[in-house]
Amino acid sequence: MNIDVVVILGYLALMIVCGLFAMKRLSSTADYLVADRNLPYWVYFPCLSTVILGGGSTFGSASQSFQHGMSGAWITLMFGLGVVTVGLGFAGRLSRLRVFTLSEMLERRYAHGTRFLRAVVACIYAALISVVQIVALGAVLKALLGWDLTVSILVGGFVTVAYTLVGGMLAITITDLIQFVLMTIGIAILIPFGIDAAGGMAAISAAVPPEFFTLTNISGTRLLGLFMSLYLGIMIGQDIWQRIFTARNERVAAVGSISAGIYSIGWGAAMGVCGILAYVLLPGLESPQDALPALVVKVMPAGLSGIVLAALMSALMSTVSSTILASATLVTNDLLKPALGFDEGRELAVSRWVTAGVSVCVIVLAVFVGDVFVALDTAYAYLSGRLFVPIMAALFWRKATWQGALAAILVGATVVTAALLHYGSAAAEPVIFGILSSAVAMGLVSVLVGGPRADDLSAWNEVASEEVV
Numbered sequence: 001m002n003i004d005v006v007v008i009l010g011y012l013a014l015m016i017v018c019g020l021f022a023m024k025r026l027s028s029t030a031d032y033l034v035a036d037r038n039l040p041y042w043v044y045f046p047c048l049s050t051v052i053l054g055g056g057s058t059f060g061s062a063s064q065s066f067q068h069g070m071s072g073a074w075i076t077l078m079f080g081l082g083v084v085t086v087g088l089g090f091a092g093r094l095s096r097l098r099v100f101t102l103s104e105m106l107e108r109r110y111a112h113g114t115r116f117l118r119a120v121v122a123c124i125y126a127a128l129i130s131v132v133q134i135v136a137l138g139a140v141l142k143a144l145l146g147w148d149l150t151v152s153i154l155v156g157g158f159v160t161v162a163y164t165l166v167g168g169m170l171a172i173t174i175t176d177l178i179q180f181v182l183m184t185i186g187i188a189i190l191i192p193f194g195i196d197a198a199g200g201m202a203a204i205s206a207a208v209p210p211e212f213f214t215l216t217n218i219s220g221t222r223l224l225g226l227f228m229s230l231y232l233g234i235m236i237g238q239d240i241w242q243r244i245f246t247a248r249n250e251r252v253a254a255v256g257s258i259s260a261g262i263y264s265i266g267w268g269a270a271m272g273v274c275g276i277l278a279y280v281l282l283p284g285l286e287s288p289q290d291a292l293p294a295l296v297v298k299v300m301p302a303g304l305s306g307i308v309l310a311a312l313m314s315a316l317m318s319t320v321s322s323t324i325l326a327s328a329t330l331v332t333n334d335l336l337k338p339a340l341g342f343d344e345g346r347e348l349a350v351s352r353w354v355t356a357g358v359s360v361c362v363i364v365l366a367v368f369v370g371d372v373f374v375a376l377d378t379a380y381a382y383l384s385g386r387l388f389v390p391i392m393a394a395l396f397w398r399k400a401t402w403q404g405a406l407a408a409i410l411v412g413a414t415v416v417t418a419a420l421l422h423y424g425s426a427a428a429e430p431v432i433f434g435i436l437s438s439a440v441a442m443g444l445v446s447v448l449v450g451g452p453r454a455d456d457l458s459a460w461n462e463v464a465s466e467e468v469v
Helices: 003-025 029-037 041-052 055-089 091-097 102-110 114-145 149-197 201-207 220-234 238-244 250-281 288-299 304-340 344-369 372-396 402-423 429-449 454-463
Strands: none
Touching: 003 114, 003 149, 003 304, 041 055, 041 149, 041 238, 041 250, 041 304, 055 091, 055 114, 055 220, 055 238, 055 250, 055 288, 055 304, 091 238, 091 250, 102 304, 102 372, 102 402, 114 149, 114 238, 114 288, 114 304, 114 344, 114 372, 149 250, 149 288, 149 304, 149 344, 201 250, 220 372, 220 429, 238 304, 250 288, 288 304, 304 344, 372 402, 372 429, 402 429
């Protein structure tokens, strides 16, 4: 057993220990789901950053940059810009709502069952994002250990699920802090080693097409699709909002979100560089999806490669844990609790059981999908196409109604599904058509019914003191 394997196995063991430590400190459902809403800036900022920077932001950007140069970094740049917009626009307002889920917010604003429909849609999205991370996590273990991809997915998924299941958001917070430090150090080590192995910047410039150093080496249609799905989608993801709900106050939520978005933009640029280095150093690479882990194995000496691969695994595991918990929270808080009416003591136990069930489903689906981009594009097409309009209307348009919200969700879902079947998951049309049709349905139906009734807004007005148009 070489030193890199020892490092990776030691890292996996550390994650489980963190989960067990957090389990002993849990005292309530709020602890398990949102870390008791008490994270200061210095904890909140790195934790939100690690949620953003998962398989799509890391392996996805590096894979696309291997094929298109710095333009491949647009995946992560869109995520970062979206979270900056959340921080500038409404993170403080979200923190003030004191809810657990997006669906709970919609129920307060619209009432009449919108919570349940939105919960189902958002749960599917969160599960698909978890699949993205677990597939990429399997690719790292495969590159280092030479295991079959299926075995690698099962092992990586099991460890991540274990610490999430026992420790909830407290465990995720502890592990996210460790993972943020590892991620930052790992990439800071990898890029100089890669540039040196490639012969310096002059040699790299001579070895790649000139367009690799631009941000315009992808089609305008693809860029528009990334904007519509990733920039808009990250702004309404349950995994992002659930982390925002952990902030100590409105200022921490706003400033920490802006900081995390800026950090993510820098991370995207780093992934663009890594993709270009892989293009130069690994010309015979069969799968672009393997560009980042293969680059680490190629340029890093024994020991250091294990540390850097552990850092890359950190980026994935932090997002897996957050999205699995987000999906389980939606099922527990928005579907089971209203239907079964269990109390606080039982809610914590139910949350754990649901987390376990969601985890098994996600790992099995990851084994069958096996491709990062299929899951990523599908998840964000459904999220943005169905839910962006009713969520933004809830926050900023007082005349929005529950009838309009339901129409927007149903029409958007139908259009996105039809467009995915016709154009495929990588096309821009599904999310574009979904958002446009959802907006039309929202506006027409809300206007036709004459706006919301006063009693429908009573619960919302108690917490949303800022005026909306």
